[in-house]
Every structure is written in C-alpha cells, then in structure tokens.
Amino acid sequence: MATLLVDHEVTDYAAWRTVYDTVDGARAHAGVTSHRVLQDTANPNHVVVEHVFPDAAGAGAFLENQDLREAMGRAGVIPGPVGAVVLDDVS
Numbered sequence: 493m494a495t496l497l498v499d500h501e502v503t504d505y506a507a508w509r510t511v512y513d514t515v516d517g518a519r520a521h522a523g524v525t526s527h528r529v530l531q532d533t534a535n536p537n538h539v540v541v542e543h544v545f546p547d548a549a550g551a552g553a554f555l556e557n558q559d560l561r562e563a564m565g566r567a568g569v570i571p572g573p574v575g576a577v578v579l580d581d582v583s
Contacts, residue, residue, distance in 0.1 A: 493525075496543045496551040499575035503568035505536045511567035512541075518563070519543065522554040551578040 502508040512529065519527060524543045532538035545551040554560060555576055564574075 493581040494545045494548040494551045495579045495581065496545065496555060497575075497577050497579065498541045498543075498555075500539065500564075501535075501570040501572075502537050502539060503570060505531065505539065508537075508539065508567040508569070511563055515560075515563050518557075518559055519554075522557065523550040524554070548578050548580055 509529070523545050525546065526544045528542045530540040530542070532540075543551065543554065545554070555578070
C-alpha cells in the first residue's frame with residue numbers, strides 16, 4: 493500500500509472542493525482506495541490531500557496524470573511548486 497500526499501494552496505477552498513468532488517471517478521479509475529482532505533486551521537486555503545493506492549507505481553502515475561493537472565488548474569490551485577510525496581506503508 494502507498495500513500496500520496498499533496499500539499500498546496502488554493503485561491504478559494506469552496507471552489508476548489510467543488511472541482512475536487514467532481515473527479516471521484518478519475519480517482520477510482522486511478523486505483524485510489526481511500527482519500528482524505530485536510531485543511532490548515534490557520535489558513536483554509538492551504539490543503540493537504542491524502543490518496544491511498546495499492547502500490548507506489550499507481551500513486552506516481554496518478555501524480556503525473558495530465559487530467560489531474562488540468563483539474564487542479566480549474567480548481568484554483570495557486571501556480572508554483574506543489575508539495576507531493578509518495579510514501580510506502582511499512583507497518
């Protein structure tokens with residue numbers, strides 16, 4: 493099992509969430525088995541998204557997906573470096 497954590501700023505959380513919720517099918521198609529959205533308590537436009545995959549290869553492929561990048565643009569992700577890391581479950 494692998495977890496993809498994506499950390500970014502958005503222009504408006506509510507608008508971002510609307511787009512995020514519309515891509516459930518793309519997440520399922522990419523193999524996401526569960527996901528969570530975490531929001532900074534001091535800045536609601538700072539979000540961290542957790543996606544769990546069966547393996548690291550699926551997480552990496554999802555991160556490189558052009559449809560995901562397009563959705564992030566529509567959702568108002570602020571351009572610039574997006575923090576992303578793929579973590580293996582070693583428990």
